[in-house]
Amino acid sequence: MPRSTDDQKRPRVGILVFDGVKMLDLVGPAEVFHEASQRSAGYDIVLISVSGADVTSSMGVRVGVHASVAAIEELDTLVVPGSENAPEVFTDDVLDAVRTLADRSRRVASICTAAFAVAAVGLLDGRRTTTHWKFADTLQAAFPEIAVEKDAIFVQDGRFHSSAGVAAGIDLALALLEQDYGSDVARSVAQLLLVYMKRSGSQSQFSASLAGNPARSPISRSVTEYVHANPTRPHSVRELASHVNVSPRHLTRIMREELDATPSEYVGSIRLDLAVSELESGTSVAGAAAATGYSSPVSFRRAFVRRFGITPSEYQRRFRTSRPVA
Incomplete structure (x- = not known):
């Protein structure tokens, strides 16, 4: 040509x-x-x-x-x-x-x-x-x-x-x-190109809900569904164990075996996935933190930086598609 x-x-x-x-x-x-x-x-x-x-x-x-x-x-x-x-x-x-x-x-x-x-x-x-x-x-x-x-x-x-x-x-x-x-x-x-956002290189290839093995037992499935449905709850290991009527130690063992994560690690990953969606839709950093169960914007920022390598505000500035360009 x-x-x-x-x-x-x-x-x-x-x-x-x-x-x-x-x-x-x-x-x-x-x-x-x-x-x-x-x-x-x-x-x-x-x-x-x-x-x-x-x-x-x-x-x-x-x-x-x-x-x-x-x-x-x-x-x-x-x-x-x-x-x-x-x-x-x-x-x-x-x-x-x-x-x-x-x-x-x-x-x-x-x-x-x-x-x-x-x-x-x-x-x-x-x-x-x-x-x-x-x-x-x-x-x-x-x-x-x-x-x-x-x-x-x-x-x-x-x-x-x-x-x-x-x-x-x-x-x-x-x-x-x-x-x-x-x-x-x-x-x-x-x-x-109708690409919803431009992802950072350090972003994981998986969301938490796609990574690793799926929940197999009724106990782990019940816990994961409960976390997804109630992301803003405190979700301590004791509270999650009580929800499925097992001991905290037993729940931790099952989730490690099936999901390769402790209950706390799984909750944190799900919250961050949800927080990313909040940021992409235009929610403020403080609003995203509140909507996904973080105690404060500071704790949200720390967790976000650990996983993605950038702050929530920088993520939103660089990667969120706000409105069509004329």
Whole structure:
């Protein structure tokens, strides 16, 4: 596809595609960079394959390609999508392409299992990275010299960026857009794409209600349902144990075995999940604290910072979508 002179002035984003590429890992970030042109100078986007030939995605969709690796002289950003069939799809030719294009790029972004490819060519040695939780242990075992952050949405270490994959690729692309054009543009693009908020990289891949094993016994199910229905109650271990007619020690043992959390830890996680929803809907920090059972905004702030690494007010300022931008 020919590029205009104006296109050449914009940061060039190269997306390396290959047979077996996961479509959402490709299309999600690409849409962010494409939509950026409505709120900024935008990007010149080029799809690259090893030979320049079209490729076929993991779901059988044919993907058109603009250029071969040999035709690319310089990139601002290299994006490497992942695949459900990783690491087998990262053949020697694909790995050579990753190495070559990374050397010609200002920054490198891997989506989901593409972290395997970037790691395999030695670019992540001694660095932090992330991938989808399903592949995190395998990645860490294969490359012990890398620090895999198993629960992060996305990670930056120097010029190397990585995301947990699938929808998290959109979060990473928005973060890169923010670096290039500022937070107002990134928020505006998130709104154009109907992304409810732009998540921080340190945010967990899971909410508390999705993390870990589900409650199995009637006792733990009753307690979790009770906490969800009454988040503002004090919820001491004794009070929860009394609700299900067992001793505090017995309840603690059951919840540790089934949910990998003490009653207090579970209550705290649920409150923070609910508090995030309050903040996203526009509730003040004090209001979110009161609505989710914290004794004060100070105690809420401390708990929030421990989990997310930023204050509630900073979270709200950076990530909440307030109203549509005209």
